[in-house]
Amino acid sequence: MTAYLDLQHIDMTFSSAKGDFNALKDVNLTVKKGEFLALIGHSGCGKSTVLNIVAGLLDASGGVALLKNREIKGPGPNRAVVFQNHSLLPWLTVFENVKLAVDKVMADKPRAERREWVMHNLKLVHMDNAADKRPGEISGGMKQRVGIARALAMQPDVLLMDEPFGALDALTRAHLQDSVMEIQAKLNNTVLMITHDVDEAVLLSDRIVMMTNGPSAGIGEILDVDLPRPRDRLTLAQDPRYHHLRGQVLAFLYQKHLKEAA
Amino acid sequence: MNAQTLMLTAMPVGHTESCGTEAQTIPPRETRSVAATRPKPRPAPLLRDRAKREKTALILKTLLLPLLTFAVIVATWSYLHTHVAPEFPAPSETWEHAKAVLTDPFRDAGPNDKGIGWQLLHSLARVGAGFGLAALVGIPLGFLMGMSRNMQHAFSPLIQILKPVSPLAWLPIGLLLFKAVDPSAIFVIFITCIWPMIINTATGVKAIPQDYMNVAAVLKLDKLELVRRVLFPATLPYVVTGMRLSLGIAWMVIVAAEMLTGGIGIGFWLWDEWNNLNVSSIIVAIGVIGGVGIVLDLMMGFMQNRLDYNKR
Numbered sequence: 418m419t420a421y422l423d424l425q426h427i428d429m430t431f432s433s434a435k436g437d438f439n440a441l442k443d444v445n446l447t448v449k450k451g452e453f454l455a456l457i458g459h460s461g462c463g464k465s466t467v468l469n470i471v472a473g474l475l476d477a478s479g480g481v482a483l484l485k486n487r488e489i490k491g492p493g494p495n496r497a498v499v500f501q502n503h504s505l506l507p508w509l510t511v512f513e514n515v516k517l518a519v520d521k522v523m524a525d526k527p528r529a530e531r532r533e534w535v536m537h538n539l540k541l542v543h544m545d546n547a548a549d550k551r552p553g554e555i556s557g558g559m560k561q562r563v564g565i566a567r568a569l570a571m572q573p574d575v576l577l578m579d580e581p582f583g584a585l586d587a588l589t590r591a592h593l594q595d596s597v598m599e600i601q602a603k604l605n606n607t608v609l610m611i612t613h614d615v616d617e618a619v620l621l622s623d624r625i626v627m628m629t630n631g632p633s634a635g636i637g638e639i640l641d642v643d644l645p646r647p648r649d650r651l652t653l654a655q656d657p658r659y660h661h662l663r664g665q666v667l668a669f670l671y672q673k674h675l676k677e678a679a
Numbered sequence: 680m681n682a683q684t685l686m687l688t689a690m691p692v693g694h695t696e697s698c699g700t701e702a703q704t705i706p707p708r709e710t711r712s713v714a715a716t717r718p719k720p721r722p723a724p725l726l727r728d729r730a731k732r733e734k735t736a737l738i739l740k741t742l743l744l745p746l747l748t749f750a751v752i753v754a755t756w757s758y759l760h761t762h763v764a765p766e767f768p769a770p771s772e773t774w775e776h777a778k779a780v781l782t783d784p785f786r787d788a789g790p791n792d793k794g795i796g797w798q799l800l801h802s803l804a805r806v807g808a809g810f811g812l813a814a815l816v817g818i819p820l821g822f823l824m825g826m827s828r829n830m831q832h833a834f835s836p837l838i839q840i841l842k843p844v845s846p847l848a849w850l851p852i853g854l855l856l857f858k859a860v861d862p863s864a865i866f867v868i869f870i871t872c873i874w875p876m877i878i879n880t881a882t883g884v885k886a887i888p889q890d891y892m893n894v895a896a897v898l899k900l901d902k903l904e905l906v907r908r909v910l911f912p913a914t915l916p917y918v919v920t921g922m923r924l925s926l927g928i929a930w931m932v933i934v935a936a937e938m939l940t941g942g943i944g945i946g947f948w949l950w951d952e953w954n955n956l957n958v959s960s961i962i963v964a965i966g967v968i969g970g971v972g973i974v975l976d977l978m979m980g981f982m983q984n985r986l987d988y989n990k991r
């Protein structure tokens with residue numbers, strides 16, 4: 418398998434005044450170009466840490482992270498991040514928040530085209546009506562949607578999403594999941610998505626990476642999701658394979674893993 | 680009681696805002712947002728009466744209580760004048776004097792007899808100059824200290840030592856350096872203003888949430904963009920707070936500084952009137968200095984509200 422993104426023996430130890438904390442131990446993961454990976458695991462196990470290492474926001478204390486066979490050194494717009502807490506800049510409007518990213522990655526394009534691209538991405542997440550609001554004036558789910566629009570607008574090689582749909586109601590969530598699947602199919606980006614939602618993991622991903630509990634968390638199991646694409650949530654709901662996969666993830670999370678942790 | 684009236688008026692507004700664009704996509708909220716677009720339900724007449732009564736009571740209280748305090752002070756003052764210290768001017772006498780001084784603020788009868796308006800303008804000009812220079816130096820220095828650990832280490836001890844020193848202690852140094860009173864007074868104000876500006880700016884830079892820095896890092900903003908798009912707007916509320924603090928102190932310090940330097944200015948005017956045993960003038964000056972102080976603070980407060988993204 419040709420590795421696009423390759424994590425080799427990643428260790429992560431946070432040192433603080435109170436001592437060292439080993440969050441990740443020997444994490445190995447290879448991802449193909451265009452693959453959609455879901456990262457699932459109990460809270461605090463180290464999912465965000467893995468994502469941040471790929472983003473380049475954290476430096477692993479051991480091992481290497483390679484993207485296209487080059488070591489990841491620092492962050493860059495080719496790896497867009499949808500942050501767990503949306504991270505919009507509060508002094509910019511919704512429009513300006515997305516535009517900041519677009520101006521950066523499409524610096525060579527004319528102004529009008531960049532504006533249009535911002536609005537296009539805001540429409541995608543149904544936030545075009547609130548383009549002139551500031552983050553302080555919109556709800557948590559709306560902020561999350563803008564964060565997604567910002568990342569999508571960057572047309573990254575790797576899209577890193579940290580619980581992107583967590584703060585959304587079921588309908589908006591379904592709608593955005595569908596858009597992300599559609600965009601991913603069209604652009605063939607490689608996606609790493611953290612989620613707590615088993616259905617979401619099975620519906621969206623090609624493989625589900627299940628992490629063991631921390632400290633010294635690692636990858637417990639990797640589940641192949643060999644459901645045909647394009648996927649439709651209503652059809653899948655009738656599909657026994659879907660329920661089988663779902664059951665396997667649940668079993669990992671709530672049986673194998675709780676016992677190990679106890 | 681207050682909470683009730685507040686809720687009645689505030690709730691529907693809050694709902695329209697948060698549901699605005701979600702209304703079409705989310706049926707469960709439909710019911711609520713429909714209610715929100717309907718005309719606001721009017722509070723029952725009984726409640727409206729009560730709200731009205733509470734409002735008038737509040738106005739009366741905020742007006743009457745300070746007036747009461749004022750009356751007590753004037754009464755004590757006239758008691759002091761008649762029974763304890765007759766050299767102290769009577770309230771009525773001071774009032775007459777105040778009217779004379781304040782109705783002709785820009786009187787100009789030679790270099791030693793200028794109206795209170797001129798005095799204030801000179802003091803304000805000194806404060807403005809010292810304050811402006813301090814902002815030019817202090818805010819960039821604060822940014823550097825907030826951004827770089829080395830700068831922090833280099834300057835922090837010096838600032839810690841100098842900050843508690845009364846700015847007036849610098850007056851002789853100013854006189855020595857500039858050999859003139861005006862620049863010396865400006866220098867003292869500069870020293871007064873610079874510490875809060877540096878410290879607040881540096882604190883603001885250090886308080887920027889990691890999230891914002893992560894966004895900047897992922898976008899790979901260069902140094903200039905980072906300062907312009909992230910550091911500066913995020914720090915602005917702290918910077919303005921520093922400016923507000925220093926302006927308040929500067930207005931206090933200028934009065935004392937001018938008493939020492941002489942020339943023209945509200946501080947020296949006050950001191951001069953004391954030398955002439957013109958106590959009414961001193962009382963008027965105290966009131967005027969306080970009034971100008973309030974105006975300056977209101978101006979900075981207004982700026983703070985305009986620039987603080989949390990309050991917009």
Ligand SMILES: Nc1ncnc2c1ncn2[C@@H]1O[C@H](COP(=O)(O)OP(=O)(O)OP(=O)(O)O)[C@@H](O)[C@H]1O
Pocket residue numbers: 431432433438440458459460461462463464465466467501631
């Ligand atoms: N900067 C840090 N310093 C010290 N410890 C940290 C730091 N960041 C994370 N940790 C620790 O590392 C562990 C993993 O954190 P991480 O944020 O990756 O968890 P997570 O799986 O994303 O959890 P959640 O699902 O709740 O978001 C946690 O125990 C956390 O306390």
Ligand SMILES: [Mg+2]
Pocket residue numbers: 464465466501579
């Ligand atoms: Mg996390």
